[in-house]
Amino acid sequence: MKRKFILLQFVLILLILSCKEKINENSSLTSLLVLLQSQQEPSRPCQTRTAIDQVGVYNATQIVSAPADTGTGFLDSRCAIDGVLGMGNFNGSLDVFTLDINGPGATIILGWNGKKVLDTIGNDFIVYENPFLMGGNPNTVFLEPTIVEVGNDQANWCGWNPTYTGGATFSNNPNGWLRFAGIRYVDYNQDTSSMNSATLFSTGGGDVFDLSDANFGTSGTGCNGALLADIQANGFLFVKLTSAKEILTALPISNTYGNPDIDGVIAKQLSP
Structure with missing residues (x-):
């Protein structure tokens, strides 16, 4: 990690x-x-923090499933719903929930308490992990790739066809990890670097996902045309984040690959 x-x-x-x-x-x-x-321990206990919402900034604050949760330290799943505390280009946030690298604990499922994330103009939600630059080089990032999928019933999921193009060995170049989370460092911090929706979705960091993307619906268990059409028309209830090692077993993994550390997920628009 x-x-x-x-x-x-x-x-x-x-x-x-x-x-x-x-x-x-x-x-x-x-x-x-x-x-x-x-x-x-994170600098501020997750149990005492609250995610800050505003127009166009809606935090996932529902823990649907978190098998790796022990309730303490970096294994307290509340750290994934208590607000995003990015630390910028050169530091990874400590207010995070750490997934296992494989097995049941490699996944966390979050939601918005019964509301759906809707398909809007542009990117629809952002996943925040805690990557950071190594040596100031934008092509060398300490990253922990994470698979992102969405759905409505916790059984059938649609994703964005995450693809690794970094070569035969593990690469710290973010350009080799297409449509993964855990790749872009996080400038947004709800306490020290608050941003409105427009700024957050353009320059706030994190990994953005668009329900209208041509790659959406080309991966995921149980993803078919009907589910894809329903999500794009009516939105989704749940987002599932999974360590890339758990799903993409053929990826070139070395000691530089770690357990994803989830800081949060923010949506742009929710159903009424």
Whole structure:
């Protein structure tokens, strides 16, 4: 997971500072313990946070299914519905719910409490994971690809035909991951970088999906013409997010592939 990479970076910085400034043994140990504790828990407990909606910004706040949920730390599924707290290009949010890399816990299903996400002009919803740039290179992103599907009955799902074109080995170039989530870093933060709908859906980051996209309906279990037509005409109730490893078993996976960390999902328009 990306948080392990972040932790490693912080530990290395701490060790460098320890040598440079000759920090005594006790203070170094204390700093390290504080650092470890901060990495084990999100900075703000998910149970005490509330997602902020506005016109054109509607957070998925219903947890329909989250088999990996233990209720604590990064395995608290409420972190996926308590508002998006992106950290920009160079940092991954810690307010996230971590999926398993495969098995039942590799999936979370979210909803909007009985309302449907509708097909609008342009992109219809955004999935927020927590990728970040590595070394400032836009073609080198610490990413964790995630399959996105939508449906109305939790049994039949339509997706966007996610396709990997990055070569024979795992690539950190986002251009090789077509129609996945977990690829674009997140600038939107409901607390520190609030945006209206127009800005959010154009420059706020995250991975956007359009129900009118030509690729929509070309993948997914049980997706047929009738379901596709119904979703495009009347919207969908649920969004399913799944670790790419669980579905696309032939993908070139190495140690750089981690468990997706879900920060949230935002829709542009809901049914009345």
